[in-house]
Amino acid sequence: MSSSQRKDLGRALCIITGASRGFGRTVARELSRLVKPGSVLILTARSEENLRSLEVELAGSEAGKSGLLVQCVPADLAQMAGLQSVVSASRAAFSEHIDHVILVNNAASLGDVSRFTSSFTDMAEVDSYLSLNVTSCLCLTARLLQALPPRPGLCRSVINITSLCALQPFKSWALYCTGKAAREMMFRVLAAEEPDLRVLSYSPGPLDTDMQLVARSSTADPDLKKTFSDMFSSGQLLTCEASCAKLMKLLLEDSFTSGAHIDVFDL
Template sequence: MSSTQCTDLGRALCIITGASRGFGRTIAREMSGLVKPGSALVLTARSGDDLRSLEAELAESEAGRAGLVVECVVADLGQMEGLGSVVRASKEAFSEDIDHVILVNNAASLGDVSRDAKSFTDMAEVDSYLSLNVSSSLCLTASILQAFPQLPGLRRSVINITSLCALQPFRSWVLYCTGKAAREMMFRVLAEEEPDLRVLSYSPGPLDTDMQKVARSRTADPSIRKSFSDMFAQGQLLTCEASCAKLMKLLLEDSYTSGAHVDVYDL
């Protein structure tokens, strides 16, 4: 843990899930500008077209022109085959010069927010949600840690993109709140078990994204729906860029307590 802010993230292998749009896409852009030459980005999402457009954008960037390697993996992380393809691509992108492995668990779905908890009687529906939002996050993290074990001179960081919903109940958001709470505890346990690992749960705040659009249009609970609509109408939503800048500052300063939940409004 350093006491002064670094100016870069090292010669890094950055693995970013849900990288095709929204906050994940912004993380990919920002990280690409903070890694040293010889770094690699492994970007995964379900949307191939969006991933390919991001890959082209990064290739044209200063980092791309300096030789940043970008690997795109079109995958459903809710399936074992998808996880396997991300791990394989990460191993292939790794070189002996890499001194920092960074995994960003960003991929998530909102779930059906148009219903109350008592409507979820279909176990297959709930299992499907938890597979993508909880199980895949644990299994991918475990697989990456096994693929890149602790070695002298190799830093390893795991970032969990979390939410206020991990800490507070939101009516009609039972799936999302449950998934975020489970993930947060998962990474707190990981931080306890792996003292050499840097673990952070970062809550980016209410972002102006497609997910927020769904939240304010489909949320069943009228008071929750109104609060999101009011934030949008009053210009209180954060841009992905503004929130991501604070995440990058956190990672560069590297002074957070491993396993901590840090909210954008705490910074």
């Protein structure tokens, strides 16, 4: 542990996309424990019911009782109205007392992994996937950076939840690999353009989530499908909690190179 590691993440405004389940839900829980009283968590996802249950959970936690404000913004981030609702809520919560803005771009979809690349002939289908997984991510990040501008004493961190698929080809995962690779380069460019930002692409590893269930049941490539099934049956999948703990350690230590890709197995 670095001797200069922070004890907390400050009085933070945290915006977490895809917060209703899986890794995003765990990130919200862990961030709530590491921010100072007076911090705000903006939680967004398409499922309002799951968001509300998380809001109730966090409100009853120690952090909630000591002054953490949790706000749910049910939204489809592939739609302009959804983006704007998140930006508006974030701008309203951006008080002079906030000293750390943390954006966690976690929302993503797997896409149709039951088919190979040569089957994707419908432009509308591909555009729809990229709209949610790439376009909305870029536009939300850009709008939030404009709405929450730099000022003295303010740290701004942008976290991209990525994957090994951003770096390596997975047969029958053309959409997912393309989306993750595009997002990773997007955030590398952002880090190069704005050196005052702290930008991180974090790969949480193979997690025991609903997405992994779809992966091992629907993947078209037989070898890849068997790999996922074997990982599940042999207990090699990581819990969201174990992986998220390493992300939180990265944020507290704050020693990563901005724009870097860091995998859970690197730590």
